[in-house]
Amino acid sequence: MSKKTSDLKFLKLCWGLIVGAAVMTSCSLNPKIPVVADEPIERMVRDEAAKILAAADPRGEFSDYRFQLSAFPRRDLLGLSIGRGRIYINYQLAQLARKNSYHRWLLRQTLAHEIAHELAGHANHRGAVANTSAALPGITARHLGLAGPVQFQNYSVEKELQADFYGMTYWAKLGWDCAIWVDILREFQRQNYVGDSFHPTGRRLDQALASCAAIRQPPTAPMASAVSSPSPH
Ligand SMILES: [Zn+2]
Numbered sequence: 069m070s071k072k073t074s075d076l077k078f079l080k081l082c083w084g085l086i087v088g089a090a091v092m093t094s095c096s097l098n099p100k101i102p103v104v105a106d107e108p109i110e111r112m113v114r115d116e117a118a119k120i121l122a123a124a125d126p127r128g129e130f131s132d133y134r135f136q137l138s139a140f141p142r143r144d145l146l147g148l149s150i151g152r153g154r155i156y157i158n159y160q161l162a163q164l165a166r167k168n169s170y171h172r173w174l175l176r177q178t179l180a181h182e183i184a185h186e187l188a189g190h191a192n193h194r195g196a197v198a199n200t201s202a203a204l205p206g207i208t209a210r211h212l213g214l215a216g217p218v219q220f221q222n223y224s225v226e227k228e229l230q231a232d233f234y235g236m237t238y239w240a241k242l243g244w245d246c247a248i249w250v251d252i253l254r255e256f257q258r259q260n261y262v263g264d265s266f267h268p269t270g271r272r273l274d275q276a277l278a279s280c281a282a283i284r285q286p287p288t289a290p291m292a293s294a295v296s297s298p299s300p301h
Pocket of ligand 1: 185223228231
């Protein structure tokens with residue numbers, strides 16, 4: 069019973085969740101991000117991730133990736149990609165994804181976004197990342213449950229928008245409706261969740277609307293797209 073109450077509480081907090089990502093400033097450090105072992109939930113996350121990876125990188129090897137659960141202290145952090153295929157997913161998000169469809173789709177959005185960071189090699193673009201250390205609130209080591217001298221640097225807003233864009237193209241390959249992606253961001257906005265400087269909800273939504281409209285263009289040839297909406301003419 070109390071579990072249900074806390075789920076609801078989390079749900080409320082989570083309407084405004086962001087899809088976060090950061091990159092370690094020193095690749096020689098092995099991040100000890102606290103992880104949670106929960107096999108049934110991990111299997112569900114892996115299954116969802118495998119579908120997205122198959123669409124995103126058909127020749128890629130699933131075994132090159134590692135998906136782990138973490139109960140991030142910063143509760144609006146949904147996912148994290150740190151390069152070399154290492155992706156962390158918010159444990160509570162994954163738990164809720166088994167229970168309701170909103171969070172299942174939020175998990176799919178998060179996974180697509182983080183996989184896009186990996187495939188785009190964002191964690192390796194060190195020079196490009198270096199110019200993003202603005203004095204604006206982003207994700208810090210503490211938000212990840214890390215103590216000590218480890219520093220994280222957020223991806224630039226351009227990389228965040230690029231990860232959204234690529235993620236939505238993976239959804240399209242899977243036949244997943246981009247309108248759901250858009251609606252998740254609309255829900256953030258309805259909840260007055262503006263994101264942070266690296267994940268501005270407004271810009272993410274604007275881009276998602278434009279991308280989704282392009283994806284849903286009527287096909288120019290028969291069988292052109294599995295996700296196209298009914299032709300408007
Ligand atoms: Zn990101």
